[in-house]
Amino acid sequence: CGVFGVIGVTDAANFTALGLHALQHRGQEAGGIVAYHPDHGFNSARRFGYVRDNFTNAAVMDTLPGQLAIGHVRYSTAGSKGATAIRDVQPFFGEFAMGGAAIAHNGNLTNAAALRRELIERGSIFQSSSDSECIIHLMARSIQKNIPERMKDALRRVEGAFSVVAMTRSKLIGVRDPLGVRPLVLGKVGDGWALASETCALDIIGAEFVREINPGEMVVIDEKGLESFHPFERKTSRFCIFEHVYFSRPDSILGGRSVYETRRQIGVELAREAPVEADLVCPVPDSGTPAAIGFSQESGIPYAMGIIRNQYMGRTFIEPTESIRNMGVRLKLNVNRALIKGKRVILVDDSVVRGTTSRKIKDMILEAGAAEVHFRIASPPTAWPCFYGVDTPERSKLLAANMSEDEMRDWIGVDSLRFISLDGLYRAAGEAEGRNDKQPQYCDACFSGQYPVAPSDKIEQGFEM
Ligand code: 5GP
Ligand code: SF4
Ligand code: MG
Numbered sequence: 469c470g471v472f473g474v475i476g477v478t479d480a481a482n483f484t485a486l487g488l489h490a491l492q493h494r495g496q497e498a499g500g501i502v503a504y505h506p507d508h509g510f511n512s513a514r515r516f517g518y519v520r521d522n523f524t525n526a527a528v529m530d531t532l533p534g535q536l537a538i539g540h541v542r543y544s545t546a547g548s549k550g551a552t553a554i555r556d557v558q559p560f561f562g563e564f565a566m567g568g569a570a571i572a573h574n575g576n577l578t579n580a581a582a583l584r585r586e587l588i589e590r591g592s593i594f595q596s597s598s599d600s601e602c603i604i605h606l607m608a609r610s611i612q613k614n615i616p617e618r619m620k621d622a623l624r625r626v627e628g629a630f631s632v633v634a635m636t637r638s639k640l641i642g643v644r645d646p647l648g649v650r651p652l653v654l655g656k657v658g659d660g661w662a663l664a665s666e667t668c669a670l671d672i673i674g675a676e677f678v679r680e681i682n683p684g685e686m687v688v689i690d691e692k693g694l695e696s697f698h699p700f701e702r703k704t705s706r707f708c709i710f711e712h713v714y715f716s717r718p719d720s721i722l723g724g725r726s727v728y729e730t731r732r733q734i735g736v737e738l739a740r741e742a743p744v745e746a747d748l749v750c751p752v753p754d755s756g757t758p759a760a761i762g763f764s765q766e767s768g769i770p771y772a773m774g775i776i777r778n779q780y781m782g783r784t785f786i787e788p789t790e791s792i793r794n795m796g797v798r799l800k801l802n803v804n805r806a807l808i809k810g811k812r813v814i815l816v817d818d819s820v821v822r823g824t825t826s827r828k829i830k831d832m833i834l835e836a837g838a839a840e841v842h843f844r845i846a847s848p849p850t851a852w853p854c855f856y857g858v859d860t861p862e863r864s865k866l867l868a869a870n871m872s873e874d875e876m877r878d879w880i881g882v883d884s885l886r887f888i889s890l891d892g893l894y895r896a897a898g899e900a901e902g903r904n905d906k907q908p909q910y911c912d913a914c915f916s917g918q919y920p921v922a923p924s925d926k927i928e929q930g931f932e933m
Contacts, residue, residue: 469558469574469857470494471652472669473538473633475640475689476660481532484539485523487662487669492519493717494574494665495543498557499523502570504637505534510568514557535660538635540572543859556596562604569607569615569636573600574665575629575650575857581925583625602626616641616688620699623686628921629708629856631681633663640689643699647706647920648683649856649911651722654694661689666720677721683707706920709910710858712897713847714818718758725898728758733896734846734888735762735816742886743767744814744842750774752817752829753801759846760816774808774815775801775829797828809837819847820887821860823867826880843880845887848915849873855923860914890915 470491474483481503488499500514501523511532515522519541522528540558559572577583580599583606588594592605606622607615615636623630629649634641642663644652655662655675662675670677681687683705686697707723708715718728738759749769751760754777764771781800813833820826826843833841849868853860863869867876877885890912891902899909913919919933927933 469543469572470541470665470669471538471572471574471631471633471663472540472665473572473635473640473642473663474657474660474673475536475635475662476691477535477657479533480535480537480660481523481529481539483657483662483673484537485519485529486672487664488523488539488541489519490669490672490717491541491665494715495541497544497552498542498554499540500542500557500559500572501532501537501539502559502561502635503532503534503537504568504635506637508533510561510570510637512559512561512570514554516552516554516557536635536638536640538570538572538633538640540574553596556598558598558600560596560598560601560604562608564608564615564618566614567637569604569619569634571600571603571619571632571634573603574631574652575645576855577602577626577630578628578855578921578923578925579626580628582928603630603632615639616686616697619643620686620697624699627924631665638690641686642681642689643686644681644683646684646700646703647911649706649708649920651707651711651716651720652681654678654681654687661694663687666716666722668717668720671719680723704907706908706911708856708858709893709897709912710819710847710854710914713893714755715858723898730897731758731846732762732765734893735759735764735844736766737762737892737896738816738844738846738886738888739763739766741889741892742844742884744844744884746812746814746840746842748772748774748807748811749814749816752815752825753777755818756816756846759818759844763814763816763844769814772804772807774804774813774833776804777801797825798832801829801832803832803836805836808833810839812840812842813838814842814844816844816846818845819850820845820867820876820880821850822865823876823880826882830880830882841882843877843882843885845885848887848890848893848912849876850914852914852917852919854914855919855926856911856913856921858914 472487610618610621631650631652655670657675
């Protein structure tokens with residue numbers, strides 16, 4: 469998911485819509501904005517679909533006046549399977565004795581099921597199926613006298629990954645979990661401030677990047693300025709390395725690193741670790757593009773657009789009928805036949821999850837007359853599910869959890885298949901010595917199976933680490 473918040477600007481909701489539009493890649497299912505105006509109180513709008521289709525028209529935006537707003541774009545993850553109901557669309561809002569508060573959460577809480585059970589037993593009435601709603605109910609039960617203190621109380625009880633943006637009538641609040649698994653950045657816009665999942669959302673509103681919110685930090689911003697707190701026990705940061713591989717936008721700067729540069733460097737590392745003679749290096753667009761550029765630069769094999777992406781393909785809007793579903797990746801990707809025919813092609817993609825994308829792309833490339841197909845993957849084999857806010861299927865459906873690299877090569881049906889090593893990935897992400905196995909610098913659980921926070925709900929449901 470993507471979160472955004474802004475304080476101290478006129479038309480805060482419009483800034484929020486722009487910020488969410490820049491974060492759309494983090495969630496396309498739905499979006500929501502809450503704004504506060506002293507004369508009009510809290511107002512909210514929650515919609516399915518893209519930001520640009522919902523939060524650009526005056527009929528919606530005119531209902532969201534004020535200089536303070538937060539927003540969320542949603543992508544449903546392990547915690548909340550099934551169709552999203554509008555009541556699952558954030559920000560969530562709670563009315564407390566000391567006034568209202570709205571929160572938007574990116575990440576996934578690993579003890580939400582246990583907390584929900586406990587809260588329901590004690591009388592909480594849940595409105596949604598979202599793990600994030602626990603935070604509101606925990607805040608309601610806190611005995612603290614103000615909302616930031618209640619948030620601290622609530623967040624000390626939750627486990628897992630959370631980057632939270634929240635607002636009261638006068639304050640914008642930002643918090644990152646103690647490991648800083650999901651990103652959250654701070655910007656200055658005129659006399660106001662902005663919080664966003666990624667720096668690309670600051671760029672779009674012309675805000676100046678100030679710094680990241682630190683792992684375990686809470687910032688509270690109002691008219692008087694910014695105050696920083698550290699409500700949690702200090703831990704060593706474990707930022708999600710998959711944000712660098714796939715999830716974030718390449719024009720964002722995260723952890724002081726350009727996401728594009730990390731991806732390009734992954735391609736360089738891959739070309740060193742797994743060279744192969746070929747005529748062309750082609751990305752699987754768009755997620756494989758920077759790594760393919762790096763692979764080409766390092767190997768000297770020409771880069772070419774062997775697969776063209778239809779830029780107008782939304783997500784799953786025409787999926788319902790079986791015959792259309794079977795067309796699969798063809799709706800989104802097509803082979804550049806004239807280029808591919810007779811060539812030995814290296815295809816670079818970011819990850820192999822179920823393997824269905826790779827297999828279909830291989831079919832298309834061979835049909836177009838390629839002489840050889842070599843897959844190079846910009847992440848290590850995805851052998852474990854993510855419980856911290858990225859949607860991966862259960863282990864039984866992960867190709868790499870069930871097959872060796874050679875078996876995967878044969879199952880996909882290509883001449884060769886190689887993944888970047890975990891150390892190579894860390895080097896590309898700026899760790900010259902590679903991964904520190906005693907204290908890994910990032911979360912890499914989906915590749916290593918080493919979960920920095922025990923997924924306690926899942927363990928209770930039978931998940932074996
Ligand atoms: P597969 O077909 O192997 O299941 O999925 C791999 C493809 O899914 C890759 O092309 C990759 O770009 C994309 N992908 C990887 N992670 C995610 C994710 O978390 N969400 C979505 N929507 N796509 C992903
Ligand atoms: Fe990121 Fe993978 Fe860790 Fe999930 S398990 S937070 S995707 S590195
Ligand atoms: Mg892809």
